[in-house]
Amino acid sequence: MKYVQQVLENLKKNNPNEPEFHQAATEILSTLAPVVEKHPEYEAAGLLERFVEPERVVMFRVPWVDDKGKVHVNKGYRVQFNSAIGPYKGGLRFHPSVNLSIIKFLGLEQILKNSLTGLPIGGGKGGSDFDPKGKSDREIMNFCQSFMTELYRHVGADTDVPAGDIGVGGREIGYLFGQYKRIRNEHVGVLTGRGLTYGGSLVRTEATGYGLVYITEEALKARGDSFEGKTVIISGSGNVAIYACEKAQSLGAKVVAMYDSDGYIHDPDGINLEVVKDIKEVKRGRIKEYVKKVKKAIYKEGCKGIWTIPCDIALPCATQNEIDAESAKILVKNGVKYVAEGANMPSTLEAIEVFQKSGVVFLPAKAANAGGVATSALEMAQSSGRMFWSFEEVDAKLKNIMVSIYHNMEDAAKEYGCEGNYVLGANIAGFIKVATAMMAHGIV
Ligand code: NDP
Numbered sequence: 544m545k546y547v548q549q550v551l552e553n554l555k556k557n558n559p560n561e562p563e564f565h566q567a568a569t570e571i572l573s574t575l576a577p578v579v580e581k582h583p584e585y586e587a588a589g590l591l592e593r594f595v596e597p598e599r600v601v602m603f604r605v606p607w608v609d610d611k612g613k614v615h616v617n618k619g620y621r622v623q624f625n626s627a628i629g630p631y632k633g634g635l636r637f638h639p640s641v642n643l644s645i646i647k648f649l650g651l652e653q654i655l656k657n658s659l660t661g662l663p664i665g666g667g668k669g670g671s672d673f674d675p676k677g678k679s680d681r682e683i684m685n686f687c688q689s690f691m692t693e694l695y696r697h698v699g700a701d702t703d704v705p706a707g708d709i710g711v712g713g714r715e716i717g718y719l720f721g722q723y724k725r726i727r728n729e730h731v732g733v734l735t736g737r738g739l740t741y742g743g744s745l746v747r748t749e750a751t752g753y754g755l756v757y758i759t760e761e762a763l764k765a766r767g768d769s770f771e772g773k774t775v776i777i778s779g780s781g782n783v784a785i786y787a788c789e790k791a792q793s794l795g796a797k798v799v800a801m802y803d804s805d806g807y808i809h810d811p812d813g814i815n816l817e818v819v820k821d822i823k824e825v826k827r828g829r830i831k832e833y834v835k836k837v838k839k840a841i842y843k844e845g846c847k848g849i850w851t852i853p854c855d856i857a858l859p860c861a862t863q864n865e866i867d868a869e870s871a872k873i874l875v876k877n878g879v880k881y882v883a884e885g886a887n888m889p890s891t892l893e894a895i896e897v898f899q900k901s902g903v904v905f906l907p908a909k910a911a912n913a914g915g916v917a918t919s920a921l922e923m924a925q926s927s928g929r930m931f932w933s934f935e936e937v938d939a940k941l942k943n944i945m946v947s948i949y950h951n952m953e954d955a956a957k958e959y960g961c962e963g964n965y966v967l968g969a970n971i972a973g974f975i976k977v978a979t980a981m982m983a984h985g986i987v
Pocket of ligand 1: 709710712751779783803805886887913
């Protein structure tokens with residue numbers, strides 16, 4: 544469709560050198576033509592042009608001092624992409640690869656993901672090119688305090704509520720929250736993923752990984768199948784990967800491989816998750832240490848080889864573009880039946896095409912990993928209401944949300960004549976709510 548094509552071309556022209564942002568926008572816009580055709584008023588209102596342009600981009604200097612007294616300067620970002628349906632919401636990523644293109648792709652995805660949860664949250668994302676790896680606790684604290692000393696002006700419990708992402712877990716959220724509270728003198732739900740003693744929610748730590756498995760379970764159930772006895776590969780060994788593994792194992796699956804950015808472990812009898820947790824959560828070590836504890840497992844340098852291990856279900860849970868067309872073809876050849884994205888945009892556009900053409904059930908990130916932000920929104924509800932729900936209550940709400948996301952994207956795909964195309968279904972189901980709200984607000 545000409546209008547959609549034009550918006551995409553202009554986006555590429557006006558935002559050069561932002562390949563990840565182009566990739567996410569291409570994936571989203573290429574599926575929206577049928578909705579825009581049905582609603583000619585969107586073109587007249589410049590809706591798509593506004594949708595792909597962030598409401599606000601904040602970039603700032605983050606100076607901090609290391610343990611030896613040396614001064615470092617990193618770049619800080621917060622992209623407040625779209626607040627049509629609620630306050631901006633989305634994580635902070637601390638990783639040396641972070642740049643504006645990556646934060647904008649994540650922010651754009653986040654708008655539709657948050658809409659899909661059915662909860663009133665807009666889309667945003669932020670972070671820094673700071674590398675937490677190898678830093679002492681004191682250095683992490685120094686960095687987080689400096690980061691929040693600028694960020695506090697732009698966020699707030701009803702304005703913008705960041706959370707964690709790669710490199711930002713409970714420790715970092717604690718330091719960021721402490722600095723916000725100190726500057727603003729208010730104890731409010733300005734961040735989610737907080738500790739349980741200061742406003743956090745049960746299940747938030749587990750939410751993205753558990754949610755990923757719940758939605759995959761629903762896809763299996765719809766085909767008369769289950770996780771029981773399935774061989775599963777999970778990339779990454781961080782927050783999302785660990786809890787996806789925990790839930791998949793509890794449903795009877797055998798998770799045989801995981802990785803970190805150095806290499807992967809293959810344990811054909813099934814990963815011992817307690818060992819992984821001890822290495823990653825307690826000692827903040829490297830995954831290769833697993834083979835010292837579990838002698839029959841093997842470790843291989845490099846990540847890509849993980850996708851050559853035969854499996855029924857692949858759950859990429861590390862980072863963007865970790866599965867390219869070549870890896871996708873190998874997975875298909877080895878018999879993969881389900882691919883559900885725990886990470887954001889882990890499959891390239893070409894890999895998605897391979898999966899879809901081969902009849903693999905492909906659950907895209909914005910639906911499959913929405914459990915994290917959904918539980919963040921539940922944390923916000925508990926904060927505002929001064930309530931504290933039990934693990935079972937939050938877990939049940941999370942499961943319901945993931946099941947309804949599955950059916951909403953399934954229904955949208957069917958309605959637009961593309962049954963089983965969950966990329967299209969998720970984009971359309973998420974977009975319609977945001978578009979309707981944007982139209983109601985006038986040209987803003
Ligand atoms: P963590 O920092 O806890 O873990 C990230 C994992 O991925 C680590 O094992 C890390 O290895 C690995 N990794 C990171 N970058 C690369 C790379 N370039 N190549 C290979 N491995 C890499 O992050 P999360 O688990 O929180 O996030 C993982 C993914 O899930 C991200 O895409 C994130 O955006 C997405 N996500 C997270 C949510 C959450 O609630 N946390 C919510 C929704 C999505 P190493 O330790 O060696 O760096």
